[in-house]
Amino acid sequence: MARPAVYIRLAEAIQQAVAPYEDGWEIPSVRSLARHHAVSRNTVRRALAILTEQGDIALNGGGRPYVRRRSVEMPTFCKPYPAAALISQATVDLAGDDYTPRLLASFLSVLSQRIRTGIVPITKWMHVRPIPGGVAIGPPESRFSAVAFRSGAPDPLLAELVSGGAIIMTLDGLSDVVGVDCVAVDCENEADMAAEYLSGLRHRHIGFIGVRWHVAMSHWADGVDPDCRRFSHALLRAKQRLGLNRSPAYHVEYQVDLARSDSALRAAMDRLCRLDPRPTALIFFHDQTAIQPMRALGERRLKCPGDISIIGRAARPAGQLQMTALVSDPIRIGSSAAEHLLNRLSHADMGPSRLLIRSRLVTGPTTGPAPA
DSSP states (O other), X not given: OOOOOHXXXXXXXXXXXHTTOOTTOBOOOHHHHHHHHTOOHHHHHHHHHHHHHHTSEEEOSSSSSEEEOOOTTSOOOSSSSOEEEEEESSOOOTTOOSHHHHHHHHHHHHHHTTSEEEEEEOOTTOEEEEETTEEEEEXXXXXXXXXXEETOOOHHHHHHHHHTTXXXXXXTXXXXXXXXXXXEEOHHHHHHHHHHHHHHTTOOOEEEXXXXXXXXXXXXXXXXXXXXXXXXXXXXXXXXXXXXXXXXXXXXXXXXXXXXXXXXHHHHHHHHHTSSSOOSEEEESSHHHHHHHHHXXXXXXXXXXXXXXXXXXXXXXXXXXXXXXXXXXXXXXXXXXXXXXXHHHHOTTOOOOEEEEOOEEEOOTTOOOOXX
């Protein structure tokens, strides 16, 4: 089958792009459309003629000659650029079954049904700058009313973009910048759940192992996920509230090294096991890092959970877990973020929010009563 002519395909692309525009809003000029789609101005005019005939746009009579026409029942948006961008520091395989692909696929699938959406990978040639009512990203430059940053971004950049009037979201990460929407796991609640559960099993000395990544996002201090630090601080507060050992010496971090991660993790374990009294329970910020220590416990003639109970944080379905874990739902996080973004785009009087999605504690064979 022959492909449709270029101007027909262009008409379809413009139709999709202007679909969320309110009635009477000006659409980009012929010159801008030609530059954005890398086609001639004549091709753009032929595409606009099709949309005019279909009633999607109409001549304005001056300035930019075309404005959006819409049916009464169509949804409206309160921002000038009917598009949202998801900014990622790396290319993501959305077909994967890991945490990040499921989170982003859920986020994009909900958004793309209502508004033009795309992933923008950040490179050293890419600029992200505020414009009135939105954000310009390029080259080639595209304009968006809403931008979501996977796991956050540097505070100065977020503040600059918010000042331009765009809707800025940190997806799966929290920000303290005023005006930024945040959707993330409730780490403080996770820490409370874990501490209360272990306290109920009469554990008094609880350790925590976090990680420092050798390749980390620019705004992560010392290569540590901010959620990891939040969890650690919340766990210390929870232990204090419950009357447990709250010494910071029981909280350690180790450097993830793909070549030597085993030895670094074992060193962190050794550091905790040399404490007096030795911890009877360990909480790991990632369930993957909790698997290796269970293998290493035998070298110290320690049994799990007889001598040491272990809890990990996970994003896999509970049925796949072979351990006690704090399980978050990336699909729920992604869809909640998308719905909130659509509501912000649809209601001009709706302000930014911090949405904290709660995890659940799934018990497994790696936890038991504290040894006498």
